[in-house]
Amino acid sequence: MSTFRYARLAPVLILTVALGTASAQTHVTAPPNKYKPADDVKLGQEAAAQVQKELPMLNDGSVDEYVAGIGQRLVRVIPAEYQHQEFRYTFRVVNQKEINAFALPGGPMFLNRGMIEAARDEGEIAGVMAHELSHVLLRHGTAQATKGEKFQIGAIAGQVLGAIVGGTAGSIIANGSNLGLSTYFMKFSREYESQADILGVQLMARAGYNPQSMANMFKTLAAQGSSGPEFLSDHPNPGNREQRIQQEAKMLNATNNPYGNTAEFQRVQGRLKGMSPALTAKQIEQQSQRGGNAPIGTGGRAVNVDPPSGSLRTYQPNNAMRVSVPANWSPVESGGSSVTYAPQGAYFQGNNGGSAFTHGVEVGVAQGTGNLQNDTNSLLRSFAQSNPQLQQSGNARNENVGGRSGITVQLANVSEVTGQPEYISLSTTELRNGGLLYVIGVAPRNEAGTYDTAFRKVRQNIQISDR
Numbered sequence: 001m002s003t004f005r006y007a008r009l010a011p012v013l014i015l016t017v018a019l020g021t022a023s024a025q026t027h028v029t030a031p032p033n034k035y036k037p038a039d040d041v042k043l044g045q046e047a048a049a050q051v052q053k054e055l056p057m058l059n060d061g062s063v064d065e066y067v068a069g070i071g072q073r074l075v076r077v078i079p080a081e082y083q084h085q086e087f088r089y090t091f092r093v094v095n096q097k098e099i100n101a102f103a104l105p106g107g108p109m110f111l112n113r114g115m116i117e118a119a120r121d122e123g124e125i126a127g128v129m130a131h132e133l134s135h136v137l138l139r140h141g142t143a144q145a146t147k148g149e150k151f152q153i154g155a156i157a158g159q160v161l162g163a164i165v166g167g168t169a170g171s172i173i174a175n176g177s178n179l180g181l182s183t184y185f186m187k188f189s190r191e192y193e194s195q196a197d198i199l200g201v202q203l204m205a206r207a208g209y210n211p212q213s214m215a216n217m218f219k220t221l222a223a224q225g226s227s228g229p230e231f232l233s234d235h236p237n238p239g240n241r242e243q244r245i246q247q248e249a250k251m252l253n254a255t256n257n258p259y260g261n262t263a264e265f266q267r268v269q270g271r272l273k274g275m276s277p278a279l280t281a282k283q284i285e286q287q288s289q290r291g292g293n294a295p296i297g298t299g300g301r302a303v304n305v306d307p308p309s310g311s312l313r314t315y316q317p318n319n320a321m322r323v324s325v326p327a328n329w330s331p332v333e334s335g336g337s338s339v340t341y342a343p344q345g346a347y348f349q350g351n352n353g354g355s356a357f358t359h360g361v362e363v364g365v366a367q368g369t370g371n372l373q374n375d376t377n378s379l380l381r382s383f384a385q386s387n388p389q390l391q392q393s394g395n396a397r398n399e400n401v402g403g404r405s406g407i408t409v410q411l412a413n414v415s416e417v418t419g420q421p422e423y424i425s426l427s428t429t430e431l432r433n434g435g436l437l438y439v440i441g442v443a444p445r446n447e448a449g450t451y452d453t454a455f456r457k458v459r460q461n462i463q464i465s466d467r
């Protein structure tokens with residue numbers, strides 16, 4: 001809703017600004033760049049994927065939507081000269097305390113929660129975002145790489161970042177250590193900083209914000225002292241920053257623009273106050289080392305799990321079925337159409353929204369056509385898409401599932417948690433409504449014998465009551 005509140009007003013403002021100030025604004029020229037805009041996009045997306053794996057996203061729909069709404073207001077008024085049709089602008093909030101924000105080439109932008117909490121009005125958030133967006137539009141990342149020589153685009157994310165860090169004097173994305181957490185940033189020259197300030201002011205003015213808010217935000221940041229200057233060290237003051245911003249704002253006749261303290265801003269800050277505190281960079285790093293909230297998919301993690309208990313415990317995930325699993329397993333995740341049961345220590349949630357389990361079963365319903373064999377094959381193909389190393393390791397055999405005729409097939413995979421081979425058993429049967437009921441058991445390959453017994457008990461004891 002916030003996205004559309006000012007939609008009717010915006011075109012009028014654009015027109016006014018364009019007519020009134022066509023000659024009275026500083027023209028910003030993007031620096032020389034030997035890369036194609038598509039290179040910016042590729043580089044930025046690879047880096048963004050890495051960022052989302054390593055930093056905790058806030059994942060709050062309401063806050064994300066609010067920030068994206070501000071971003072879209074700025075994006076809508078980008079002058080034609082700075083538009084790149086390949087670019088895609090996305091806005092995510094990182095659940096991190098330090099006051100910072102950064103944007104990656106081609107459009108992905110990340111704002112720390114601490115930045116939103118420190119802002120005194122919406123204009124201050126917009127000021128930071130307009131500044132970041134301007135770096136993206138002027139393609140400062142690849143422009144900076146143009147000055148260096150060893151920069152290469154096209155490898156996988158880690159190597160791209162590595163090449164940038166190791167290869168250029170003014171690195172695009174510098175980091176503490178090993179793609180370090182929380183320290184992704186673009187460190188730019190004062191000349192680029194000045195450009196981002198000026199174009200940022202122009203974007204703010206066109207979007208109806210008072211550019212003075214950008215100067216205010218820089219003041220707020222400076223006042224944070226030693227706890228908050230991360231953004232400032234990434235975006236060094238090109239000299240007389242506030243005066244220059246004010247001067248440009250006056251040229252644009254934008255000093256009386258209305259946006260500032262909106263009700264939405266208050267609501268979002270209140271919402272953030274009600275949450276448990278944002279993580280510090282140090283906490284994020286510690287969590288990652290402990291493996292607690294670290295991204296999955298990197299392998300190499302040790303997992304210690306008690307063997308399946310001999311007795312069963314029955315759950316009723318929905319009206320249509322009862323599932324009995326070893327008594328020391330419990331439901332760890334339930335999506336719309338599936339539920340996962342696992343022993344303690346076997347379930348991992350990445351901070352990018354993904355999850356994985358090393359021991360246990362997932363019981364779910366997939367769409368079917370009424371043909372058990374075909375439906376099982378389609379299901380296998382869809383599992384293979386999210387598990388690229390999944391392979392069939394034995395022949396499919398007919399075996400009852402919940403008292404109905406079914407298929408069981410054994411598979412081999414490599415665990416994304418441990419990096420070790422894992423054993424998977426998939427069993428399927430048809431539901432009366434045409435759906436496909438599946439039970440997928442997962443265990444390390446060297447524990448397959450023990451767990452296969454447990455998986456068989458689960459599939460044989462399922463009670464289905466569809467009609």
Ligand SMILES: [Zn+2]
Binds near residue numbers: 196
């Ligand atoms: Zn900057």
